[in-house]
Amino acid sequence: MNGKRVQTGRYFMMGNVACAEGALAAGCEFSAGYPITPATEVANRLAERLPQVGGAFFQMEDEISAIAAVVGASWAGKKSMTVTSGPGISLMLENIGFAIGVETPCVIVNVQRGAPTTGMPTVGVQGDMVQAKRGSHGDYEIIALCPSSPQEMFDHTVIAFNYAERYRTPVFILSDAFVGHMREEVVIPEPEKIKTEYRKIPEPGTDPQKIKGFLDEDVAPMPIFGRGFKAHVTSSCHDEYGKRNLIDISALDNFIRKLSNKILKHKEEITLIERDYEGAEIVLVSYGAVARAAAMAAAQGRKEGIPVGTLRLITVWPFPGEEIEKMARGAKHVIVLENNLGQIYPYIKAEAAHDAEVSFLPPRLVGEIQDPEDILRKIREVSK
Amino acid sequence: MSRTEILIGGVGGQGVVLSGILLGTAATLFEGKQAVQTQSYSSELRGGSARAEVIISEEPVSDPQVRRPDILIALAEEAIPRYVERIRSKGLLVIDSDLVKGAKPGDYEILSIPATSIADKEMGNIVVANLIILGALLKKTGLLSVESMEKAIEVSVPKKATAMNLKAFRRGLGLF
Numbered sequence: 001m002n003g004k005r006v007q008t009g010r011y012f013m014m015g016n017v018a019c020a021e022g023a024l025a026a027g028c029e030f031s032a033g034y035p036i037t038p039a040t041e042v043a044n045r046l047a048e049r050l051p052q053v054g055g056a057f058f059q060m061e062d063e064i065s066a067i068a069a070v071v072g073a074s075w076a077g078k079k080s081m082t083v084t085s086g087p088g089i090s091l092m093l094e095n096i097g098f099a100i101g102v103e104t105p106c107v108i109v110n111v112q113r114g115a116p117t118t119g120m121p122t123v124g125v126q127g128d129m130v131q132a133k134r135g136s137h138g139d140y141e142i143i144a145l146c147p148s149s150p151q152e153m154f155d156h157t158v159i160a161f162n163y164a165e166r167y168r169t170p171v172f173i174l175s176d177a178f179v180g181h182m183r184e185e186v187v188i189p190e191p192e193k194i195k196t197e198y199r200k201i202p203e204p205g206t207d208p209q210k211i212k213g214f215l216d217e218d219v220a221p222m223p224i225f226g227r228g229f230k231a232h233v234t235s236s237c238h239d240e241y242g243k244r245n246l247i248d249i250s251a252l253d254n255f256i257r258k259l260s261n262k263i264l265k266h267k268e269e270i271t272l273i274e275r276d277y278e279g280a281e282i283v284l285v286s287y288g289a290v291a292r293a294a295a296m297a298a299a300q301g302r303k304e305g306i307p308v309g310t311l312r313l314i315t316v317w318p319f320p321g322e323e324i325e326k327m328a329r330g331a332k333h334v335i336v337l338e339n340n341l342g343q344i345y346p347y348i349k350a351e352a353a354h355d356a357e358v359s360f361l362p363p364r365l366v367g368e369i370q371d372p373e374d375i376l377r378k379i380r381e382v383s384k
Numbered sequence: 385m386s387r388t389e390i391l392i393g394g395v396g397g398q399g400v401v402l403s404g405i406l407l408g409t410a411a412t413l414f415e416g417k418q419a420v421q422t423q424s425y426s427s428e429l430r431g432g433s434a435r436a437e438v439i440i441s442e443e444p445v446s447d448p449q450v451r452r453p454d455i456l457i458a459l460a461e462e463a464i465p466r467y468v469e470r471i472r473s474k475g476l477l478v479i480d481s482d483l484v485k486g487a488k489p490g491d492y493e494i495l496s497i498p499a500t501s502i503a504d505k506e507m508g509n510i511v512v513a514n515l516i517i518l519g520a521l522l523k524k525t526g527l528l529s530v531e532s533m534e535k536a537i538e539v540s541v542p543k544k545a546t547a548m549n550l551k552a553f554r555r556g557l558g559l560f
Contacts, residue, residue, distance in 0.1 A: 014410040178448075182421070182422045183404075183420070183422075184418075184420045185412045293446070293448075320536075370501055371449075372451075
């Protein structure tokens, strides 16, 4: 390793390591975390690599302080991230809500593991899918990406930083132990081929009283600390200037709606989907590593003459309901596959059930992604 | 064969995951093939169960999970009851015969290597028993070239251990 920020080359690399390298390639300068299986390799790599490029990694006393440090570093103008697994996210949730409320760009990597509670640390389960969206209190929108390979652990981490900076919001990577610990070919491009974004900040010298630094559906410039902007950053309900308002319900309504609409207004440009369902009567809907088993089953089904296709959610949040509805209009059967007991299934069913029969195929064992032969059996069953 | 599934079962400290990494590295970086390696282990670093899965393919690997291994490498007794039923029909079971006594004949071929005792006597270190097994596996199956595997060893193990690992691997190649 040459100590450069971008490790251009071809590797047989672990997903978690690729995630850390993606963070560096995206311009990450700060990370704070607390070790937890199966996410520790990301933290180890960041702890080794960030100091090589002038950044820093802090091991904190727990996950609560880890996310707090990340929020603080982001307000100091640094691209920041934390990495943990489900139990750590549970501890971080209050401060994640704070980050959303005061519009703090940061990346939160959840390498999901067998749960509830401490569960089974090295087994990958897609168990925290709704937690990312609904875990913290109140109405809010979140962005979440679901990688299915080490290459995507790299690519999606770059995208996550760009989304975080562009929309001034926390962005989740919802990986799992299976993908995080997976090794496969990873190609890291030349630095100039990696697109990186940085948040809007107010013009230097702007009168601090006149900065509208919050609650703009088209993303307000961020009055980061240390540049003379003097912003008031409060978790309480506030207006566009950051000024508290704890009495007018219209102010609360504005606070909630603007934060949500900032994501929803840009849903089309955020949403990433892989579509391979042209002419298909049966469509398999999945995300993460499960999508790879679905693709194999669909290819086999087509060989048998069954018109089966796939739709893969790369961004699960904001939920791309319109995309699901559009797909269902041309389908007869929609089969949802997740490595859990059906977390995103109700959302998909709500959009697809008007036009198609929707069913859920759980894995035989939660923690082991669906066997393509089991998927194929289900495809044959519904095609009759 | 366009897709070969390999499952390696043993206990922590035997180099189960390293064996998987070596096969995947050789295939991907030095042989122009595609490979996916995944792993699972219990929390104990040494002595707990450990499993590595490797899929080597001519084409990009879609399903990344080993389902019915073409090759099961059992480095510890407990791998037999846990995985032997999963071997594909006419598959290959490779055992370290010093540690695995309960392998019964079945619809698979058994390759029995006294790897731990060879490693102990000839290399003075039982940790390279897995490399002897890998050498024997390559000789038996031609799964990957010797050159690719040796390059993978050179880039994957610590410098001071390279010579011992290469020696063990070559000893495995020359076993039969």
